[in-house]
Amino acid sequence: MTRSTTGPGAAPEGAAPPPATGPRVVVSGAGVRYGDLTVFDGIDLTIQDREIVSIVGPSGCGKTTLLRSVDGLTRLNSGSVTIDGRPVEGPTPGVSMVFQHFGLFPWKNVYNNVAYGLKLAKAPKERIAEVVPEYIDMVGLAGFEKSYPHQLSGGMQQRAGLARALAVEPQVLLMDEPFSAIDAQTREVLQFELLRIWETRPIAMMFVTHSIEEAVLMGDRVVVLKGRPSHIHEVIDVGIPHPRTRATLKSARFQEVTAHVWDLLMQDVIAAEREVG
Numbered sequence: 001m002t003r004s005t006t007g008p009g010a011a012p013e014g015a016a017p018p019p020a021t022g023p024r025v026v027v028s029g030a031g032v033r034y035g036d037l038t039v040f041d042g043i044d045l046t047i048q049d050r051e052i053v054s055i056v057g058p059s060g061c062g063k064t065t066l067l068r069s070v071d072g073l074t075r076l077n078s079g080s081v082t083i084d085g086r087p088v089e090g091p092t093p094g095v096s097m098v099f100q101h102f103g104l105f106p107w108k109n110v111y112n113n114v115a116y117g118l119k120l121a122k123a124p125k126e127r128i129a130e131v132v133p134e135y136i137d138m139v140g141l142a143g144f145e146k147s148y149p150h151q152l153s154g155g156m157q158q159r160a161g162l163a164r165a166l167a168v169e170p171q172v173l174l175m176d177e178p179f180s181a182i183d184a185q186t187r188e189v190l191q192f193e194l195l196r197i198w199e200t201r202p203i204a205m206m207f208v209t210h211s212i213e214e215a216v217l218m219g220d221r222v223v224v225l226k227g228r229p230s231h232i233h234e235v236i237d238v239g240i241p242h243p244r245t246r247a248t249l250k251s252a253r254f255q256e257v258t259a260h261v262w263d264l265l266m267q268d269v270i271a272a273e274r275e276v277g
């Protein structure tokens with residue numbers, strides 16, 4: 001069953017969602033099959049402009065596949081994805097992806113990795129020269145322009161991955177477990193840095209993660225996928241205003257929503273264990 005909810009209890013007084021200007025991504029009746037395996041079916045999801053939607057669900061439920069469908073990298077077998085009303089039929093300008101393992105070109109330095117999308121889009125040289133340093137600076141990599149990925153820590157590589165994704169000024173940012181390969185302290189730093197960046201340039205974002213805390217911290221809504229084939233089990237309105245800070249992690253609402261998402265996912269883990277047993 002798909003239902004939208006405000007989760008356990010209403011959003012606290014004064015908690016306002018970010019100002020939205022309309023639907024950016026519309027996923028409608030989406031289904032993907034690989035041979036006999038139906039990964040998901042009947043997914044309906046709308047992401048507003050300036051909204052961060054976190055996606056959680058058990059391993060293999062199709063979170064990455066869903067992101068790839070929005071990016072046009074995976075074809076749907078049923079349903080549709082539109083961005084700003086236009087059907088996604090292949091890689092789409094205005095959509096950027098950040099990958100779990102950074103996806104940087106090892107033979108390009110930071111500057112050229114960040115410039116990649118702009119060059120691909122045939123941006124004028126002057127524009128590239130103006131924009132690339134701006135985004136390198138934004139993610140805190142000024143001074144590392146000439147470094148190659150192997151010379152950087154995981155956190156720094158993901159900073160470069162983020163700068164590359166943002167430099168093309170996308171309308172939609174897709175993040176596939178972007179911080180899961182990074183140590184816990186750096187991960188927390190990057191979560192808040194990403195939120196600060198988003199606050200200055202709010203765009204639609206889909207954020208896939210295995211961490212319930214991260215899903216709630218980052219998301220305006222949290223989508224919980226479950227089942228085989230998977231479907232949307234519940235959509236939770238997080239109801240915590242921006243800017244979010246470390247204090248957010250201690251707030252009653254944060255605890256309440258994380259506990260609720262945890263309960264939803266635990267039902268699935270227990271059911272999967274019983275299947276195996």
Ligand SMILES: Nc1ncnc2c1ncn2[C@@H]1O[C@H](COP(=O)(O)OP(=O)(O)OP(=O)(O)O)[C@@H](O)[C@H]1O
Pocket residue numbers: 034039057058059060061062063064065066
């Ligand atoms: N190209 C492909 N060909 C065949 N099967 C695939 C392909 N890509 C993904 N799958 C299968 O589809 C299912 C969903 O994969 P996907 O990576 O989208 O799940 P996920 O929820 O992101 O998983 P995880 O949380 O482990 O990253 C898995 O069973 C996976 O093995």
